[in-house]
Amino acid sequence: MDTSVLEDIGLSSTEIKVFLTLLKSGESKAGRIIKKSGLQSSSVYNAINSLIKKGLVSYVKESQIKYYKAANPEVIFDYIDIKKREYEKILPKLKSYQQQKDEESAQIFRTYRGIKTIMSELLKDVNKRDVLLIFSIENLEEYKLARSNVYTPTKKLVSEKKVKMRGIFHENLREPRKKDSIMQKRYVKFSIIPNTMVINDKIAIISWKENEPFGVLIHSKSMAKSYADFFDYMWKTGKP
Structure with a gap:
Protein backbone atom coordinates (compact mmCIF):
# COMPACT_ATOMS: atom_id res chain seq x y z
CA MET A 1 0.00 0.00 0.00
CA ASP A 2 1.29 3.43 -0.96
CA THR A 3 1.17 5.55 2.21
CA SER A 4 2.72 8.67 0.68
CA VAL A 5 -0.69 10.37 0.52
CA LEU A 6 -0.89 10.09 4.33
CA GLU A 7 2.52 11.73 4.58
CA ASP A 8 1.29 14.48 2.26
CA ILE A 9 -1.45 15.43 4.74
CA GLY A 10 1.05 15.73 7.57
CA LEU A 11 1.32 12.31 9.23
CA SER A 12 4.77 11.04 10.14
CA SER A 13 5.94 7.57 9.10
CA THR A 14 5.60 6.41 12.72
CA GLU A 15 2.06 7.77 13.01
CA ILE A 16 1.11 6.04 9.76
CA LYS A 17 2.50 2.70 10.96
CA VAL A 18 0.66 2.95 14.29
CA PHE A 19 -2.60 4.03 12.62
CA LEU A 20 -2.47 1.15 10.11
CA THR A 21 -1.59 -1.32 12.87
CA LEU A 22 -4.69 -0.26 14.81
CA LEU A 23 -6.88 -0.45 11.70
CA LYS A 24 -5.75 -4.03 11.09
CA SER A 25 -5.69 -5.19 14.71
CA GLY A 26 -8.71 -3.40 16.10
CA GLU A 27 -8.86 -2.23 19.70
CA SER A 28 -5.45 -2.88 21.25
CA LYS A 29 -3.27 -2.21 24.26
CA ALA A 30 -0.03 -0.29 23.73
CA GLY A 31 2.03 -3.46 24.16
CA ARG A 32 0.26 -5.16 21.26
CA ILE A 33 0.76 -2.11 19.04
CA ILE A 34 4.47 -2.11 19.89
CA LYS A 35 4.75 -5.80 19.04
CA LYS A 36 2.75 -5.62 15.81
CA SER A 37 4.38 -2.44 14.49
CA GLY A 38 7.94 -3.35 15.45
CA LEU A 39 8.51 0.17 16.74
CA GLN A 40 10.16 1.29 19.97
CA SER A 41 7.77 1.87 22.86
CA SER A 42 8.61 5.58 23.18
CA SER A 43 7.92 6.12 19.46
CA VAL A 44 4.59 4.30 19.71
CA TYR A 45 3.41 6.32 22.72
CA ASN A 46 4.43 9.60 21.07
CA ALA A 47 2.62 8.61 17.87
CA ILE A 48 -0.51 7.55 19.78
CA ASN A 49 -0.66 10.86 21.66
CA SER A 50 -0.22 12.78 18.42
CA LEU A 51 -2.92 10.74 16.63
CA ILE A 52 -5.31 11.31 19.55
CA LYS A 53 -4.79 15.08 19.23
CA LYS A 54 -5.51 14.79 15.51
CA GLY A 55 -8.71 12.89 16.18
CA LEU A 56 -7.49 9.76 14.40
CA VAL A 57 -7.21 7.53 17.49
CA SER A 58 -9.41 7.18 20.57
CA TYR A 59 -9.14 5.07 23.72
CA VAL A 60 -11.14 3.60 26.57
CA LYS A 61 -9.80 2.86 30.02
CA GLU A 62 -10.63 -0.42 31.74
CA SER A 63 -9.06 -1.36 35.09
CA GLN A 64 -6.44 1.35 34.64
CA ILE A 65 -5.45 -0.08 31.23
CA LYS A 66 -5.92 1.95 28.04
CA TYR A 67 -7.26 0.28 24.91
CA TYR A 68 -6.65 2.23 21.73
CA LYS A 69 -8.76 2.20 18.60
CA ALA A 70 -8.26 3.77 15.16
CA ALA A 71 -10.97 6.14 14.00
CA ASN A 72 -12.95 5.43 10.85
CA PRO A 73 -10.57 6.24 7.95
CA GLU A 74 -13.17 8.69 6.63
CA VAL A 75 -12.38 10.88 9.64
CA ILE A 76 -9.20 11.83 7.78
CA PHE A 77 -11.40 14.03 5.57
CA ASP A 78 -12.41 15.94 8.72
CA TYR A 79 -8.74 16.25 9.66
CA ILE A 80 -7.97 17.66 6.20
CA ASP A 81 -10.86 20.14 6.54
CA ILE A 82 -9.50 21.31 9.90
CA LYS A 83 -6.05 21.81 8.39
CA LYS A 84 -7.62 23.70 5.49
CA ARG A 85 -9.45 26.05 7.87
CA GLU A 86 -6.24 26.58 9.86
CA TYR A 87 -4.41 27.45 6.64
CA GLU A 88 -7.18 29.84 5.58
CA LYS A 89 -6.68 31.70 8.87
CA ILE A 90 -3.01 32.39 8.18
CA LEU A 91 -3.42 32.93 4.42
CA PRO A 92 -3.91 36.74 4.69
CA LYS A 93 -0.65 37.01 6.65
CA LEU A 94 1.20 34.91 4.07
CA LYS A 95 -0.15 37.14 1.30
CA SER A 96 1.03 40.22 3.16
CA TYR A 97 4.57 38.76 3.22
CA GLN A 98 4.37 38.27 -0.54
CA GLN A 99 3.22 41.85 -1.06
CA GLN A 100 6.14 43.10 1.00
CA LYS A 101 8.51 41.07 -1.16
CA ASP A 102 6.91 42.40 -4.33
CA GLU A 103 7.53 46.03 -3.38
CA GLU A 104 9.09 48.08 -6.16
CA SER A 105 12.77 48.93 -6.05
CA ALA A 106 15.44 50.49 -8.24
CA GLN A 107 19.24 50.28 -8.26
CA ILE A 108 21.78 52.37 -10.17
CA PHE A 109 25.00 50.85 -11.56
CA ARG A 110 27.96 52.61 -13.18
CA THR A 111 30.90 51.56 -15.43
CA TYR A 112 31.00 48.61 -17.80
CA ARG A 113 31.38 46.24 -14.86
CA GLY A 114 28.21 47.69 -13.35
CA ILE A 115 26.34 47.17 -16.63
CA LYS A 116 27.49 43.55 -16.66
CA THR A 117 26.13 43.22 -13.12
CA ILE A 118 22.78 44.52 -14.37
CA MET A 119 22.76 41.87 -17.09
CA SER A 120 23.64 39.18 -14.56
CA GLU A 121 20.87 40.32 -12.18
CA LEU A 122 18.43 40.59 -15.07
CA LEU A 123 18.99 36.94 -15.98
CA LYS A 124 19.06 35.66 -12.42
CA ASP A 125 16.38 33.06 -11.59
CA VAL A 126 15.12 32.85 -15.19
CA ASN A 127 14.53 29.68 -17.19
CA LYS A 128 13.93 28.53 -20.74
CA ARG A 129 10.25 29.48 -20.57
CA ASP A 130 11.11 33.16 -20.06
CA VAL A 131 11.61 35.69 -22.84
CA LEU A 132 14.04 38.62 -22.72
CA LEU A 133 12.52 41.61 -24.52
CA ILE A 134 14.97 44.16 -25.91
CA PHE A 135 14.38 47.70 -27.14
CA SER A 136 17.68 48.17 -28.93
CA ILE A 137 19.95 51.18 -29.19
CA GLU A 138 19.27 53.48 -32.16
CA ASN A 139 22.69 55.10 -32.45
CA LEU A 140 25.05 52.90 -34.46
CA GLU A 141 28.22 53.89 -32.56
CA GLU A 142 26.59 53.30 -29.19
CA TYR A 143 25.24 49.98 -30.46
CA LYS A 144 28.76 48.82 -31.44
CA LEU A 145 30.11 49.97 -28.07
CA ALA A 146 27.42 48.13 -26.12
CA ARG A 147 27.67 44.96 -28.20
CA SER A 148 31.44 44.62 -27.86
CA ASN A 149 31.68 45.51 -24.15
CA VAL A 150 28.56 43.93 -22.67
CA TYR A 151 26.16 42.10 -24.96
CA THR A 152 28.66 39.77 -26.63
CA PRO A 153 30.21 38.67 -23.28
CA THR A 154 26.68 38.14 -21.92
CA LYS A 155 25.67 35.80 -24.75
CA LYS A 156 27.20 32.82 -22.94
CA LEU A 157 24.99 33.42 -19.90
CA VAL A 158 21.92 33.78 -22.13
CA SER A 159 22.82 30.54 -23.89
CA GLU A 160 23.34 28.69 -20.59
CA LYS A 161 19.96 29.85 -19.29
CA LYS A 162 18.36 28.90 -22.64
CA VAL A 163 16.38 32.12 -22.48
CA LYS A 164 14.45 33.15 -25.57
CA MET A 165 15.20 36.65 -26.89
CA ARG A 166 13.15 39.07 -28.94
CA GLY A 167 14.50 42.44 -30.01
CA ILE A 168 13.10 45.53 -31.69
CA PHE A 169 15.67 47.49 -33.70
CA HIS A 170 15.64 50.65 -35.77
CA GLU A 171 15.96 50.09 -39.52
CA ASN A 172 19.37 51.77 -39.53
CA LEU A 173 20.71 48.79 -37.55
CA ARG A 174 19.36 46.15 -39.93
CA GLU A 175 21.83 43.32 -40.52
CA PRO A 176 21.77 40.24 -42.75
CA ARG A 177 19.72 37.55 -41.05
CA LYS A 178 21.81 34.85 -39.34
CA LYS A 179 20.45 31.31 -39.22
CA ASP A 180 22.13 30.57 -35.88
CA SER A 181 20.93 33.77 -34.18
CA ILE A 182 19.48 33.20 -30.71
CA MET A 183 17.34 36.33 -31.05
CA GLN A 184 14.19 36.99 -33.03
CA LYS A 185 14.33 40.50 -34.49
CA ARG A 186 11.85 43.02 -35.82
CA TYR A 187 12.73 46.38 -37.37
CA VAL A 188 10.85 49.68 -37.24
CA LYS A 189 11.39 53.04 -38.95
CA PHE A 190 10.38 55.21 -36.01
CA SER A 191 12.10 56.00 -32.72
CA ILE A 192 11.77 53.44 -29.94
CA ILE A 193 12.47 53.35 -26.22
CA PRO A 194 16.24 52.84 -26.48
CA ASN A 195 18.58 50.70 -24.40
CA THR A 196 15.82 48.96 -22.45
CA MET A 197 15.40 45.28 -21.55
CA VAL A 198 12.49 43.56 -19.83
CA ILE A 199 12.08 40.08 -18.39
CA ASN A 200 9.55 38.87 -15.80
CA ASP A 201 9.33 41.67 -13.18
CA LYS A 202 12.65 43.34 -14.05
CA ILE A 203 13.48 46.28 -16.30
CA ALA A 204 16.98 47.46 -17.21
CA ILE A 205 17.52 50.91 -18.72
CA ILE A 206 21.08 51.68 -19.81
CA VAL A 216 19.09 51.44 -13.71
CA LEU A 217 17.67 48.07 -12.70
CA ILE A 218 14.01 48.27 -11.69
CA HIS A 219 11.99 45.59 -9.92
CA SER A 220 8.32 46.27 -10.57
CA LYS A 221 5.73 43.79 -11.72
CA SER A 222 3.30 46.47 -12.91
CA MET A 223 5.95 48.52 -14.75
CA ALA A 224 7.42 45.42 -16.38
CA LYS A 225 3.97 44.44 -17.62
CA SER A 226 3.44 47.90 -19.12
CA TYR A 227 6.78 47.72 -20.94
CA ALA A 228 6.03 44.17 -22.13
CA ASP A 229 2.61 45.23 -23.43
CA PHE A 230 4.18 48.13 -25.30
CA PHE A 231 6.83 45.81 -26.71
CA ASP A 232 4.13 43.44 -27.99
CA TYR A 233 2.39 46.36 -29.71
CA MET A 234 5.60 47.46 -31.41
CA TRP A 235 6.46 43.88 -32.31
CA LYS A 236 3.24 43.61 -34.30
CA THR A 237 4.07 46.78 -36.24
CA GLY A 238 7.68 45.81 -36.97
CA LYS A 239 9.05 43.92 -39.95
CA PRO A 240 11.31 40.82 -39.83
Missing part, protein backbone atom coordinates in the same frame (compact mmCIF):
# COMPACT_ATOMS: atom_id res chain seq x y z
CA SER A 207 22.74 54.89 -20.99
CA TRP A 208 25.84 54.75 -23.20
CA LYS A 209 26.03 58.46 -23.99
CA GLU A 210 28.78 59.28 -21.53
CA ASN A 211 32.33 58.02 -21.17
CA GLU A 212 31.18 56.22 -18.04
CA PRO A 213 27.99 54.27 -18.85
CA PHE A 214 25.36 53.81 -16.20
CA GLY A 215 22.16 51.86 -15.88
Whole structure:
Protein backbone atom coordinates (compact mmCIF):
# COMPACT_ATOMS: atom_id res chain seq x y z
CA MET A 1 0.00 0.00 0.00
CA ASP A 2 1.29 3.43 -0.96
CA THR A 3 1.17 5.55 2.21
CA SER A 4 2.72 8.67 0.68
CA VAL A 5 -0.69 10.37 0.52
CA LEU A 6 -0.89 10.09 4.33
CA GLU A 7 2.52 11.73 4.58
CA ASP A 8 1.29 14.48 2.26
CA ILE A 9 -1.45 15.43 4.74
CA GLY A 10 1.05 15.73 7.57
CA LEU A 11 1.32 12.31 9.23
CA SER A 12 4.77 11.04 10.14
CA SER A 13 5.94 7.57 9.10
CA THR A 14 5.60 6.41 12.72
CA GLU A 15 2.06 7.77 13.01
CA ILE A 16 1.11 6.04 9.76
CA LYS A 17 2.50 2.70 10.96
CA VAL A 18 0.66 2.95 14.29
CA PHE A 19 -2.60 4.03 12.62
CA LEU A 20 -2.47 1.15 10.11
CA THR A 21 -1.59 -1.32 12.87
CA LEU A 22 -4.69 -0.26 14.81
CA LEU A 23 -6.88 -0.45 11.70
CA LYS A 24 -5.75 -4.03 11.09
CA SER A 25 -5.69 -5.19 14.71
CA GLY A 26 -8.71 -3.40 16.10
CA GLU A 27 -8.86 -2.23 19.70
CA SER A 28 -5.45 -2.88 21.25
CA LYS A 29 -3.27 -2.21 24.26
CA ALA A 30 -0.03 -0.29 23.73
CA GLY A 31 2.03 -3.46 24.16
CA ARG A 32 0.26 -5.16 21.26
CA ILE A 33 0.76 -2.11 19.04
CA ILE A 34 4.47 -2.11 19.89
CA LYS A 35 4.75 -5.80 19.04
CA LYS A 36 2.75 -5.62 15.81
CA SER A 37 4.38 -2.44 14.49
CA GLY A 38 7.94 -3.35 15.45
CA LEU A 39 8.51 0.17 16.74
CA GLN A 40 10.16 1.29 19.97
CA SER A 41 7.77 1.87 22.86
CA SER A 42 8.61 5.58 23.18
CA SER A 43 7.92 6.12 19.46
CA VAL A 44 4.59 4.30 19.71
CA TYR A 45 3.41 6.32 22.72
CA ASN A 46 4.43 9.60 21.07
CA ALA A 47 2.62 8.61 17.87
CA ILE A 48 -0.51 7.55 19.78
CA ASN A 49 -0.66 10.86 21.66
CA SER A 50 -0.22 12.78 18.42
CA LEU A 51 -2.92 10.74 16.63
CA ILE A 52 -5.31 11.31 19.55
CA LYS A 53 -4.79 15.08 19.23
CA LYS A 54 -5.51 14.79 15.51
CA GLY A 55 -8.71 12.89 16.18
CA LEU A 56 -7.49 9.76 14.40
CA VAL A 57 -7.21 7.53 17.49
CA SER A 58 -9.41 7.18 20.57
CA TYR A 59 -9.14 5.07 23.72
CA VAL A 60 -11.14 3.60 26.57
CA LYS A 61 -9.80 2.86 30.02
CA GLU A 62 -10.63 -0.42 31.74
CA SER A 63 -9.06 -1.36 35.09
CA GLN A 64 -6.44 1.35 34.64
CA ILE A 65 -5.45 -0.08 31.23
CA LYS A 66 -5.92 1.95 28.04
CA TYR A 67 -7.26 0.28 24.91
CA TYR A 68 -6.65 2.23 21.73
CA LYS A 69 -8.76 2.20 18.60
CA ALA A 70 -8.26 3.77 15.16
CA ALA A 71 -10.97 6.14 14.00
CA ASN A 72 -12.95 5.43 10.85
CA PRO A 73 -10.57 6.24 7.95
CA GLU A 74 -13.17 8.69 6.63
CA VAL A 75 -12.38 10.88 9.64
CA ILE A 76 -9.20 11.83 7.78
CA PHE A 77 -11.40 14.03 5.57
CA ASP A 78 -12.41 15.94 8.72
CA TYR A 79 -8.74 16.25 9.66
CA ILE A 80 -7.97 17.66 6.20
CA ASP A 81 -10.86 20.14 6.54
CA ILE A 82 -9.50 21.31 9.90
CA LYS A 83 -6.05 21.81 8.39
CA LYS A 84 -7.62 23.70 5.49
CA ARG A 85 -9.45 26.05 7.87
CA GLU A 86 -6.24 26.58 9.86
CA TYR A 87 -4.41 27.45 6.64
CA GLU A 88 -7.18 29.84 5.58
CA LYS A 89 -6.68 31.70 8.87
CA ILE A 90 -3.01 32.39 8.18
CA LEU A 91 -3.42 32.93 4.42
CA PRO A 92 -3.91 36.74 4.69
CA LYS A 93 -0.65 37.01 6.65
CA LEU A 94 1.20 34.91 4.07
CA LYS A 95 -0.15 37.14 1.30
CA SER A 96 1.03 40.22 3.16
CA TYR A 97 4.57 38.76 3.22
CA GLN A 98 4.37 38.27 -0.54
CA GLN A 99 3.22 41.85 -1.06
CA GLN A 100 6.14 43.10 1.00
CA LYS A 101 8.51 41.07 -1.16
CA ASP A 102 6.91 42.40 -4.33
CA GLU A 103 7.53 46.03 -3.38
CA GLU A 104 9.09 48.08 -6.16
CA SER A 105 12.77 48.93 -6.05
CA ALA A 106 15.44 50.49 -8.24
CA GLN A 107 19.24 50.28 -8.26
CA ILE A 108 21.78 52.37 -10.17
CA PHE A 109 25.00 50.85 -11.56
CA ARG A 110 27.96 52.61 -13.18
CA THR A 111 30.90 51.56 -15.43
CA TYR A 112 31.00 48.61 -17.80
CA ARG A 113 31.38 46.24 -14.86
CA GLY A 114 28.21 47.69 -13.35
CA ILE A 115 26.34 47.17 -16.63
CA LYS A 116 27.49 43.55 -16.66
CA THR A 117 26.13 43.22 -13.12
CA ILE A 118 22.78 44.52 -14.37
CA MET A 119 22.76 41.87 -17.09
CA SER A 120 23.64 39.18 -14.56
CA GLU A 121 20.87 40.32 -12.18
CA LEU A 122 18.43 40.59 -15.07
CA LEU A 123 18.99 36.94 -15.98
CA LYS A 124 19.06 35.66 -12.42
CA ASP A 125 16.38 33.06 -11.59
CA VAL A 126 15.12 32.85 -15.19
CA ASN A 127 14.53 29.68 -17.19
CA LYS A 128 13.93 28.53 -20.74
CA ARG A 129 10.25 29.48 -20.57
CA ASP A 130 11.11 33.16 -20.06
CA VAL A 131 11.61 35.69 -22.84
CA LEU A 132 14.04 38.62 -22.72
CA LEU A 133 12.52 41.61 -24.52
CA ILE A 134 14.97 44.16 -25.91
CA PHE A 135 14.38 47.70 -27.14
CA SER A 136 17.68 48.17 -28.93
CA ILE A 137 19.95 51.18 -29.19
CA GLU A 138 19.27 53.48 -32.16
CA ASN A 139 22.69 55.10 -32.45
CA LEU A 140 25.05 52.90 -34.46
CA GLU A 141 28.22 53.89 -32.56
CA GLU A 142 26.59 53.30 -29.19
CA TYR A 143 25.24 49.98 -30.46
CA LYS A 144 28.76 48.82 -31.44
CA LEU A 145 30.11 49.97 -28.07
CA ALA A 146 27.42 48.13 -26.12
CA ARG A 147 27.67 44.96 -28.20
CA SER A 148 31.44 44.62 -27.86
CA ASN A 149 31.68 45.51 -24.15
CA VAL A 150 28.56 43.93 -22.67
CA TYR A 151 26.16 42.10 -24.96
CA THR A 152 28.66 39.77 -26.63
CA PRO A 153 30.21 38.67 -23.28
CA THR A 154 26.68 38.14 -21.92
CA LYS A 155 25.67 35.80 -24.75
CA LYS A 156 27.20 32.82 -22.94
CA LEU A 157 24.99 33.42 -19.90
CA VAL A 158 21.92 33.78 -22.13
CA SER A 159 22.82 30.54 -23.89
CA GLU A 160 23.34 28.69 -20.59
CA LYS A 161 19.96 29.85 -19.29
CA LYS A 162 18.36 28.90 -22.64
CA VAL A 163 16.38 32.12 -22.48
CA LYS A 164 14.45 33.15 -25.57
CA MET A 165 15.20 36.65 -26.89
CA ARG A 166 13.15 39.07 -28.94
CA GLY A 167 14.50 42.44 -30.01
CA ILE A 168 13.10 45.53 -31.69
CA PHE A 169 15.67 47.49 -33.70
CA HIS A 170 15.64 50.65 -35.77
CA GLU A 171 15.96 50.09 -39.52
CA ASN A 172 19.37 51.77 -39.53
CA LEU A 173 20.71 48.79 -37.55
CA ARG A 174 19.36 46.15 -39.93
CA GLU A 175 21.83 43.32 -40.52
CA PRO A 176 21.77 40.24 -42.75
CA ARG A 177 19.72 37.55 -41.05
CA LYS A 178 21.81 34.85 -39.34
CA LYS A 179 20.45 31.31 -39.22
CA ASP A 180 22.13 30.57 -35.88
CA SER A 181 20.93 33.77 -34.18
CA ILE A 182 19.48 33.20 -30.71
CA MET A 183 17.34 36.33 -31.05
CA GLN A 184 14.19 36.99 -33.03
CA LYS A 185 14.33 40.50 -34.49
CA ARG A 186 11.85 43.02 -35.82
CA TYR A 187 12.73 46.38 -37.37
CA VAL A 188 10.85 49.68 -37.24
CA LYS A 189 11.39 53.04 -38.95
CA PHE A 190 10.38 55.21 -36.01
CA SER A 191 12.10 56.00 -32.72
CA ILE A 192 11.77 53.44 -29.94
CA ILE A 193 12.47 53.35 -26.22
CA PRO A 194 16.24 52.84 -26.48
CA ASN A 195 18.58 50.70 -24.40
CA THR A 196 15.82 48.96 -22.45
CA MET A 197 15.40 45.28 -21.55
CA VAL A 198 12.49 43.56 -19.83
CA ILE A 199 12.08 40.08 -18.39
CA ASN A 200 9.55 38.87 -15.80
CA ASP A 201 9.33 41.67 -13.18
CA LYS A 202 12.65 43.34 -14.05
CA ILE A 203 13.48 46.28 -16.30
CA ALA A 204 16.98 47.46 -17.21
CA ILE A 205 17.52 50.91 -18.72
CA ILE A 206 21.08 51.68 -19.81
CA SER A 207 22.74 54.89 -20.99
CA TRP A 208 25.84 54.75 -23.20
CA LYS A 209 26.03 58.46 -23.99
CA GLU A 210 28.78 59.28 -21.53
CA ASN A 211 32.33 58.02 -21.17
CA GLU A 212 31.18 56.22 -18.04
CA PRO A 213 27.99 54.27 -18.85
CA PHE A 214 25.36 53.81 -16.20
CA GLY A 215 22.16 51.86 -15.88
CA VAL A 216 19.09 51.44 -13.71
CA LEU A 217 17.67 48.07 -12.70
CA ILE A 218 14.01 48.27 -11.69
CA HIS A 219 11.99 45.59 -9.92
CA SER A 220 8.32 46.27 -10.57
CA LYS A 221 5.73 43.79 -11.72
CA SER A 222 3.30 46.47 -12.91
CA MET A 223 5.95 48.52 -14.75
CA ALA A 224 7.42 45.42 -16.38
CA LYS A 225 3.97 44.44 -17.62
CA SER A 226 3.44 47.90 -19.12
CA TYR A 227 6.78 47.72 -20.94
CA ALA A 228 6.03 44.17 -22.13
CA ASP A 229 2.61 45.23 -23.43
CA PHE A 230 4.18 48.13 -25.30
CA PHE A 231 6.83 45.81 -26.71
CA ASP A 232 4.13 43.44 -27.99
CA TYR A 233 2.39 46.36 -29.71
CA MET A 234 5.60 47.46 -31.41
CA TRP A 235 6.46 43.88 -32.31
CA LYS A 236 3.24 43.61 -34.30
CA THR A 237 4.07 46.78 -36.24
CA GLY A 238 7.68 45.81 -36.97
CA LYS A 239 9.05 43.92 -39.95
CA PRO A 240 11.31 40.82 -39.83
